[in-house]
Each structure stands twice: as C-alpha cells, then as structure tokens.
Amino acid sequence: MPVTKTTAALALLAASTMALTSCASSKRDAGATKSGSGASNSNATLNFGAAGAPATLDPYYASDGETFRVSRQIFEGLVGFKPGTAEVAPRLATSWTPSADGKTWTFKLKTGVKFTDGTPFNADAVCKNFKRMDSQNKAGQTASEYWLTNMGAYNGGAGDLYQGCTAKDASTAIIKIARPTSKFPALLGLPAFSMQSPTAMDKYDANGIKAQGQGFVYPAYANSHPTGTGPMMFQSYDKTNKTVTLVRNDNYTGDDKATVKKIVFSIIPDETARKQALSSGQIDGYDLPNPVDWPSLKKDDNLEIRPAFNILYLGLNAKVDPNLKDVRVRQALYYAINRDQLVKSQLPAGASVATQFMPNTVAGYNKSLTPYKYDPAKAKSLLKAAGKSNLKLTFWYPTEVTRPYMPAPDKIFNAIKSDWAAVGVQVTPKPMPWAGGYVTGTQNGNAGAYLMGWTGDYNTPDNFLGSFFSDPKGQMTVGAYPWGAKLHTALSDADSIVDEAKRATAYEDLNKQIMQDLPGLPISSSPPAIVFSKKVTGVTPSPLTDEHLWTAKVSK
CATH class of the missing domain: 3.10.105.10 (Dipeptide-binding Protein; Domain 3)
Incomplete structure (x- = not known):
C-alpha cells in the first residue's frame, strides 16, 4: 500500500491506540506467577463461581458480563486482545490492512480452522456473520445493543458504520465502513462480534428472536447450540442446578490450547456463598470478591487485582x-x-x-x-x-x-x-x-x-x-x-x-x-479482583475481564 499522509496517520493512530491500551495493562506477565502444589492435570475440571446467570448463550444479543465470560471460552473474533492488556492482537485474522481513507479493511484469515460442528471457517463465513449481524428483525435490533452502539444502525440505514463484506478469496475478507474510526478493528474483538457457525445459526434459527414483556424469547441456537471455533465447546446449561458446562475442543487450531478438560460455571449470585464454596473446594475460583475479603483471600488463595478500567x-x-x-x-x-x-x-x-x-x-x-x-x-x-x-x-x-x-x-x-x-x-x-x-x-x-x-x-x-x-x-x-x-x-x-x-x-x-x-x-x-484456589495457576487477569479460563493449570 502506498504511503500517504492519510495512511501514515492511520498507522500512527493504530500505534497510539496500542500505546493507550498499555495504560490499562495488567503488570503481570502472561500466566500466573504463583505456583500450584503439584503437576497440572490435563483431565481436570475447572469449577468457576459465576456471579449471575448468562442472559443468553448467543453473544451477539448480549450485553452482560456473565454471558461474555462464557462466550469468550467458546468463540473467537477476527481480532482479540493480548492477555492481561487491552492491546489488540490477532485471533482468527492473522493481519489487517486499512485503505488510504480508512474505510476499507482487508483481513487475512487463518487457514485450516473449523467451527466445532465441522463447518469451515473462511471469508465466506465471515461475510455471512456480518450479514446476519446487520440484518435483524425489530426484536433483534433492540437486543443487539453492541451492534447498535458500535455500528449505529442496521441494513445500511442512516448512520450505519458497516457498509459490507466481500470474500476476495477463502482466506481474505474485505470489510467496508462508512468513515474512518479509532475503534476499528478493536471493536471486532468484542464477544458480541465473535464468529459463529453459519451452519448452526441456520439450523437452529439464530435470528428468530422475539420480544416478550421487558425481555426476549431466544431461539434454539441462543439457548442450546452456540457454536464457535474456540478452545472450549458448549455442552450443557442446567438451569435446575444452575451450571453451564463447557468441554475442551480437541480440534482447536490455536496456539493456546485448553489445559483443562472441562469448565463448569456454577451460578452463585451471593458473594458470601461464593467465598464459602471456594473455601470448601466446591469451586476453584470466582470473580468480584467482596473488597472486605481481599486481605484474607490474598493470604489464603491466589487473589489478583485488575487495573480499574x-x-x-x-x-x-x-x-x-x-x-x-x-x-x-x-x-x-x-x-x-x-x-x-x-x-x-x-x-x-x-x-x-x-x-x-x-x-x-x-x-x-x-x-x-x-x-x-x-x-x-x-x-x-x-x-x-x-x-x-x-x-x-x-x-x-x-x-x-x-x-x-x-x-x-x-x-x-x-x-x-x-x-x-x-x-x-x-x-x-x-x-x-x-x-x-x-x-x-x-x-x-x-x-x-x-x-x-x-x-x-x-x-x-x-x-x-x-x-x-x-x-x-x-x-x-x-x-x-x-x-x-x-x-x-x-x-x-x-x-x-x-x-x-x-x-x-x-x-x-x-x-x-x-x-x-x-x-x-x-x-x-473501581479496581476489581479475581480469585482462585492455591491449586489453580495459569490464568492472566485482564482489565477487560477477558480472562482465558481454558489456560488454567489445576494441580493434581
């Protein structure tokens, strides 16, 4: 790409954004530094105490942290964030290049990647995802808050930042936007914009959302069939026992493969109950411990304080x-x-x-x-x-x-x-x-x-x-x-x-x-904290609450 004042400025913008993100970075290196009591167990289950139930299993319709916590283990976006920071990093795209005016972005994609239902991930799948996100019924437009706040409108309407996606070839997707923006491509790292299997979304009517009272009736896809390319796969959501269970994706092609066989999210809304569950060994960690408990948790467990962001x-x-x-x-x-x-x-x-x-x-x-x-x-x-x-x-x-x-x-x-x-x-x-x-x-x-x-x-x-x-x-x-x-x-x-x-x-x-x-x-x-038992290491705290729980090492 020829170097012009505009492209140079865009390059400077990207560099300055990375510099800014460093301000929000955790000071810890990737991977916890505290050691467990023994060798890690690759067949282990990580039991994590969630503060609330996920609103949906389809991150596109979500705006709550509990949905996103589950989604981050199952799905990947074109870009992600370097562990422990807010710095944009490659994920399903290996690189991206803006046009001189900042309105056309060319993404080179990983090859050989498949969704967990066997559907190939390629440029066609990328464009189908964006077409799905931009084409919503009335209820979907109300539910998809992240699309609206980041893209501004739907279906090419006035104010729609997204202008289209083209599959140049299997490993090259071109995305057009209406104007240059400081948030591109970082916004594509949000769980809401994760890549989801076009096959599964069609089969289980992903866009069939309906409004009901103050909430929504979600289709089968959002309730039982979330399908991504990530290191973990959805297994079940037991609403009676209040648990969400994920299992390792043994076909995952990324570098940071899962070091645990299962992740079970136990929904425990009361913080005192979460603390007791950690103490008794019922769970291995939980998020957002009560600040008054930080000193004791830091002494007895692996407590990490994230930067306030x-x-x-x-x-x-x-x-x-x-x-x-x-x-x-x-x-x-x-x-x-x-x-x-x-x-x-x-x-x-x-x-x-x-x-x-x-x-x-x-x-x-x-x-x-x-x-x-x-x-x-x-x-x-x-x-x-x-x-x-x-x-x-x-x-x-x-x-x-x-x-x-x-x-x-x-x-x-x-x-x-x-x-x-x-x-x-x-x-x-x-x-x-x-x-x-x-x-x-x-x-x-x-x-x-x-x-x-x-x-x-x-x-x-x-x-x-x-x-x-x-x-x-x-x-x-x-x-x-x-x-x-x-x-x-x-x-x-x-x-x-x-x-x-x-x-x-x-x-x-x-x-x-x-x-x-x-x-x-x-x-x-406020600076939030996350805590794990002494037997768990390997999870890097994130200012974005973007913890990769699948990298946990659980001692035997």
Whole structure:
C-alpha cells in the first residue's frame, strides 16, 4: 500500500491506540506467577463461581458480563486482545490492512480452522456473520445493543458504520465502513462480534428472536447450540442446578490450547456463598470478591487485582420521569451524593470518585473539569428553585449480581438513597434480578433512575462516551439533553478524527459539555479482583475481564 499522509496517520493512530491500551495493562506477565502444589492435570475440571446467570448463550444479543465470560471460552473474533492488556492482537485474522481513507479493511484469515460442528471457517463465513449481524428483525435490533452502539444502525440505514463484506478469496475478507474510526478493528474483538457457525445459526434459527414483556424469547441456537471455533465447546446449561458446562475442543487450531478438560460455571449470585464454596473446594475460583475479603483471600488463595478500567454511573431517563428534564434537578441529585464517603465505605482500595464518563487513563479525559462536590445545602436550594422540594423518584437497582464497578449494589443503592433523603428526595426502591429483567428493562428505557456501569471493551474514548450517548434515543439522552441529537453527530465526528491530539481535544470538549448537561451521574471507578484456589495457576487477569479460563493449570 502506498504511503500517504492519510495512511501514515492511520498507522500512527493504530500505534497510539496500542500505546493507550498499555495504560490499562495488567503488570503481570502472561500466566500466573504463583505456583500450584503439584503437576497440572490435563483431565481436570475447572469449577468457576459465576456471579449471575448468562442472559443468553448467543453473544451477539448480549450485553452482560456473565454471558461474555462464557462466550469468550467458546468463540473467537477476527481480532482479540493480548492477555492481561487491552492491546489488540490477532485471533482468527492473522493481519489487517486499512485503505488510504480508512474505510476499507482487508483481513487475512487463518487457514485450516473449523467451527466445532465441522463447518469451515473462511471469508465466506465471515461475510455471512456480518450479514446476519446487520440484518435483524425489530426484536433483534433492540437486543443487539453492541451492534447498535458500535455500528449505529442496521441494513445500511442512516448512520450505519458497516457498509459490507466481500470474500476476495477463502482466506481474505474485505470489510467496508462508512468513515474512518479509532475503534476499528478493536471493536471486532468484542464477544458480541465473535464468529459463529453459519451452519448452526441456520439450523437452529439464530435470528428468530422475539420480544416478550421487558425481555426476549431466544431461539434454539441462543439457548442450546452456540457454536464457535474456540478452545472450549458448549455442552450443557442446567438451569435446575444452575451450571453451564463447557468441554475442551480437541480440534482447536490455536496456539493456546485448553489445559483443562472441562469448565463448569456454577451460578452463585451471593458473594458470601461464593467465598464459602471456594473455601470448601466446591469451586476453584470466582470473580468480584467482596473488597472486605481481599486481605484474607490474598493470604489464603491466589487473589489478583485488575487495573480499574470502568465507570459506575447513575442513569437518568427524563422520558420515564419528566421531573428529570430540569437540569437543576439533575444537578441537585448529584450535589446530594456524598461520593467521597461512598467510595471509601462501599468500594475497594484504589477506587476513585469519577468526574466524567470515562476513566482517567483514556485519551480525551478532561483534567480541567471542576468536579461536582458534595453540597447538600446547594442540592436543597436547586430543588427549591426548580419547584421540586418534595421530589419523588423510583430508583432501580440490581439484585442477584456483583459487577466489577458495583461490588454490592444494594449497599450502594442504600448509601445514595440515604443521601437523597437528607435533602428531601423520597425514593421508591425497585430491586430487580440482573438477569431477570434489570438489564433488559434499563436498556429498553423503562427506568427513570437506575444504577449501571461499564467496563471498557477497548481503550478509546468512543468505547465509553459512544456506548452511553451515541444513540439519539438512548436511555440517558431522551428529554435530558437540549442537544441530544446533535451529540450523536458530535461523537461520530470526534471518533473520525485521525490526528490523536485533535481527537483527544474534541473528546475533552465533549466531556465538558456532557458534565454541564448531566444526562446521568458518573459515580466512581473501581479496581476489581479475581480469585482462585492455591491449586489453580495459569490464568492472566485482564482489565477487560477477558480472562482465558481454558489456560488454567489445576494441580493434581
């Protein structure tokens, strides 16, 4: 490819993105350094305690971490991430090259790879996957949040970043996009964009999703037949015993073949119960241990603390609650929360108060913003000026789950509720199971005020701001922003800037505007931990929660 100013700039962009991702990297080398008590057992089963049930087994329709944890063991994308970092690395594609204008990407693919049902992986399979992702019914378009937030639209509609896929030959796929973007090809490493068997998707009606109430009825493929190219294969999901079982893919062609025969995810929503299960040997590890247990777990087990690469926020939807349309009300709610105390009392050591909707390691973070301070007197004054001194809010929070950014949802909810009560805000609690209506309910815009968060998928500002605000009809923009529709365009324009410094400046300006209008309330960033028993080594902690559990070594 001839070297032009544009291609040179794109190359610089790719290099700078890798440099940025290094900021989020774990400081540990690939593979755990702590040793087990004996030789590893290649026929071992790794029992892992999951904090919640997967919402679906089809990652394309998922947005929850528990689905993605399972999916990451079964599926592969065209690209992935270097273990322990947010750095893009080859996976099913061995290399990729952008055109001079950054709109056409040529992917060279691995050869000799097959899906676990025997279907060949090739460029034709890649294009069938993208055609499937871009062609969804109404329910599918609602469920596939990651496609919408990253691609913007479906079926070539206005704002659709994806413009088509061509199989040049069996090992070369060409993907066209509408504009240059800092997130390409990193977004293709997301579990939602994993390559899935076209044969299995056709056979088990993968696109036959239907809406039902606040959730969805998933087709047979998403319930029982997820089929990828990864090191593990799906065996069963026993909803009675609350376990998901994966088995080793002995035909896996990748370098990092599975070192365990099985992975069993035991769904144990209560963190104390997970800790007890680890102590008794029922499970070999679990994610998101309670911060108060870190010292004892570090002493008795292999506990690893990941870098903080997330945001906990309080979403506000003015379409549901018209009281929230007044910026004075939104400001009052923010001033009323003692976030310093919340971070100290409810979050782990190393957590910090958020001043905007991205961690401070991401380019575009605005260091000059004046943060909202805890000021209950000002909160009361603003509510009085808005005529809302007796404000009543229905406040959603999740149950049966622990998230990296939200280790104890009920305690965080109660702390905020108490702060709001002190300034006269009356809260009606609405607890709801994470996988039993909470995720889909908040995504569908049914909650006025709710707790939610985000762990970065890759290190670009668009992955945070774009994920929250790119949809002009999104949860936190409807009715709250006088310029909500314009924000969608502004985010797209900023993401398309190739020059790193100019792009960062554009996002700094956007962060300033967002925090002036307050469509939601960023709360904190937290370093999450993951823990294994002493007999387990070989799993590298990831800032993206992208742990390769199949590389675990379980001592005999």
